[in-house]
Amino acid sequence: MFKILLWSLLVTFSGNQASRHLAQRNAEFAVDLYKAISSSHKNNIIFSPLGTTLVLAMVHLGAKGRAQEQIRQTLKFQENTTGEEFTALKSFFSAISEKKQEFTFNLANALYLQEGFTVKEQYLHGNKKFFQSAIKLVDFQDAKACAETISAWVESKTDGKIKGMFSGEEFGPLTRLVLVNAIYFKGDWKQKFRKEDTKLMSFTKKDGATVKIPTMKAILRAKYGYFSESSMNYQVLELPYKGDEFSLIIILPEEKVSMDEMEKQVTAHQILKWFSEMQEEEVEISLPRFKVEQKLDFKEALYSLNITEIFSGGCDLSGITDSSEVYVSQVMQQVSFEISEDGSEAAASTGVHIPVIMSLARNQFIANHPFLFIMKNNPTDSFLFIGRVTNPDTQNMTGRDFDSL
Incomplete structure (x- = not known):
């Protein structure tokens, strides 16, 4: 059984001519991130490179200068081809998210914004275009209500498999922008075990x-x-x-x-x-x-992969907002992965x-x-x-x- 929620910053890749190149880059980033995580964890590990890349790509869309360059290099994006990369991503999302009788794969993105916080129209449009993101306004000053609102959205997008993902402690008075990605997969083995x-x-x-x-x-x-x-x-x-x-x-x-x-x-x-x-x-x-459950903060792992700028005050996220006080505080991901005789559920x-x-x-x-x-x-x-x-x-x-x- 997979029960997956990925929070704060999140990509994968598509299928046509660009597919092979994208798959190679996806695999390289996945293995790089795996090595960075495994060096500080002794036991079981589970994470989604798909989810992590998705959030990073959503930030990349609004980052400038050094912040954008660090994400581009780590995700192996080609220089000056971001539009092509995102178009390929959009094609992948459309293909993979089609309802199939054999399996269920739900992928949904949302941006939760502080009420009164001005985010650039172009950034909102880009997120909607490439990541099919929903745009929602909340008041992070009421941390408990925000946690309940976002957790309810996550629960609805994961067929009720992930409940109570957030607590009020994860939001503070300086929180302005939270990017959320929810993924749910359910499938049976082609050949089941008795x-x-x-x-x-x-x-x-x-x-x-x-x-x-x-x-x-x-x-x-x-x-x-x-x-x-x-x-x-x-x-x-x-x-x-x-x-x-x-x-x-x-x-x-x-x-x-x-x-x-x-x-x-x-x-x-x-x-x-x-x-x-x-x-x-x-x-x-x-x-x-086996069943592997884990909640990870990727900040340390991304630091080791040279994504550092987005975590510092004064980083250039001017494609998102004119405010100079915006930076990323956490990159959280929670995954529950279970393998049984029937498959994933x-x-x-x-x-x-x-x-x-x-x-x-x-x-x-x-x-x-x-x-x-x-x-x-x-x-x-x-x-x-x-x-x-x-x-x-x-x-x-x-x-x-x-x-x-």
Whole structure:
């Protein structure tokens, strides 16, 4: 189950001729941001490069000078082609947000402005044009009421999956402009796992301790690859969602390779190369049910990627307002990501039967130690979510009760 809300500053990429270039840049930014976050977090990680880029692009639209240049360089935007980048983004949003029977993908943007705070018409028009942003006026002096108003909007845009995202403590008397992006995804696996085949198996956590966790099992035909890079070996598995628009990629280093080593070595170029070289094969899969929840403030990570100017007083956001007192105070994101037998949210399971003897499968993919995962949009190869599992959380998950396994 995905329950995602991204707050304060947020992009991805589109599909036609510019798609490949945009996907490459998207992947580079996603991996850069992942490395910046992972260096200060020891356990599970989950975030949306899509969401983070979106907010940054919304600010880029109104930034000038050094503030704009830092965002442009970090997002890998080409110089003097911002209009083309944003047009490509708009095409992507339109394509990805179409209602499909196979999945639900909701993406909505809003700007919450202080009543009486003058924002330039051109900036409001640009946000509406490129990001389909709603423009809403609130009184941040009444922090509690603002939190309730914005939280209610988020709840409505995420099918009620994210409740009470904001508290009054997150807004202060100097708050003037809040950019909000809400994303909700719900989809079933193209080939579901049978719940009755889920068994308790040992998982070796990042610290070397072993824990018993519910592990899904199946033999499926899936895209799979075994790769050697920089003296490290990896298995890569792609599990498509129904409709083939989205896939979950699991990158599993060999057991002797630590996540820290892998994270230093892996590159966006390698990951995209793996995507292109994987072949459909029969694979014996053991994959833990897992749930990763996280609320992140990206300020420190963005600082390390040289986005610093927007956080300082006196930064040039004159494309947004003539006020010289406007700057970004926080870049918050909250994600809850759950993988179960059905897919991304509980539903009736039909699935593939698992033979008692599984040794006949040609390839074994046994995720019994820390791994990296990426959810991507297949037409564009854009990274919607990226994270790692170092300790699967089995509490409050869908699926069979832990005690029944």
